[in-house]
Amino acid sequence: MSQNILFADFSLSGPTLQGGMKIANQAKGNTRQAAEFIQNAVGGVLFSIETVQSYPHDHMKTIQIAQEELDENARPALKALPELWNDYDIIYLGYPNWWNTFPMAVATFVESLDWSGKTIIPFCTNEGSGLGASIRDLKRLAPKAKILDGVSFTGHQVASCEKKIVRWAKEALCCAHHIPFHPHQLIPFQNGQSPYESNSHNRIIKDSFRKEEGDMYEFRSEHK
Numbered sequence: 362m363s364q365n366i367l368f369a370d371f372s373l374s375g376p377t378l379q380g381g382m383k384i385a386n387q388a389k390g391n392t393r394q395a396a397e398f399i400q401n402a403v404g405g406v407l408f409s410i411e412t413v414q415s416y417p418h419d420h421m422k423t424i425q426i427a428q429e430e431l432d433e434n435a436r437p438a439l440k441a442l443p444e445l446w447n448d449y450d451i452i453y454l455g456y457p458n459w460w461n462t463f464p465m466a467v468a469t470f471v472e473s474l475d476w477s478g479k480t481i482i483p484f485c486t487n488e489g490s491g492l493g494a495s496i497r498d499l500k501r502l503a504p505k506a507k508i509l510d511g512v513s514f515t516g517h518q519v520a521s522c523e524k525k526i527v528r529w530a531k532e533a534l535c536c537a538h539h540i541p542f543h544p545h546q547l548i549p550f551q552n553g554q555s556p557y558e559s560n561s562h563n564r565i566i567k568d569s570f571r572k573e574e575g576d577m578y579e580f581r582s583e584h585k
């Protein structure tokens with residue numbers, strides 16, 4: 362059952378802006394870390410969106426290049442696209458917020474693929490700007506996809522928030538399959554069984570759960 366889920370994420374390791382606008386060196390990007398937490402819990406295949414031209418180790422130079430790419434509406438060339446694209450119907454799409462939207466490499470990725478019949482579950486890491494305009498931009502680039510509400514995670518908190526990230530991801534998966542979800546009846550992913558298979562009698566998630574979890578992530582249903 363998990364074969365139909367793909368995790369496509371763009372993420373940079375190395376120097377990254379952290380809380381308080383400090384630059385810290387990290388072995389693994391925040392978005393990739395979140396993707397791995399989710400994939401570990403729900404199954405599926407990981408795919409890194411990587412550019413042919415790598416970004417410089419100097420963080421400030423990367424910030425400048427990213428701004429130029431955004432201003433030019435650039436489409437950086439990618440090293441590869443996912444194999445067996447037709448096999449997937451749910452794509453968790455992860456990216457950092459760069460200048461209030463996704464990196465232009467994500468635009469290249471989205472425009473290079475046929476999204477007919479696909480459901481996108483977007484998640485974004487950032488240091489304060491949330492999802493920015495990324496969902497609006499995604500809808501423009503992939504009009505044929507069904508795009509679920511995106512979620513925003515604070516980048517430097519990702520490593521310590523596996524449980525909450527996984528809870529969101531499982532709920533999103535239920536939404537993708539139109540299966541009502543109850544957070545207290547989560548069924549762990551085991552032996553190839555997807556977490557929602559036994560959840561068909563669950564009730565709709567309560568507002569109280571959203572409030573309880575709201576400090577870690579935010580749901581956005583309106584995108585300007």
Ligand SMILES: Cc1cc2nc3c(=O)[nH]c(=O)nc-3n(C[C@H](O)[C@H](O)[C@H](O)COP(=O)(O)O)c2cc1C
Nearest residue numbers: 372373390391392457458460486487488489490516
């Ligand atoms: C080029 C660049 C631009 C960024 N722009 C923003 C921004 O506009 N708003 C924000 O909150 N964070 C911004 N950030 C911070 C990243 O969104 C944040 O550190 C993210 O978690 C990085 O993800 P990664 O480690 O997966 O690459 C920017 C980072 C970079 C490198």
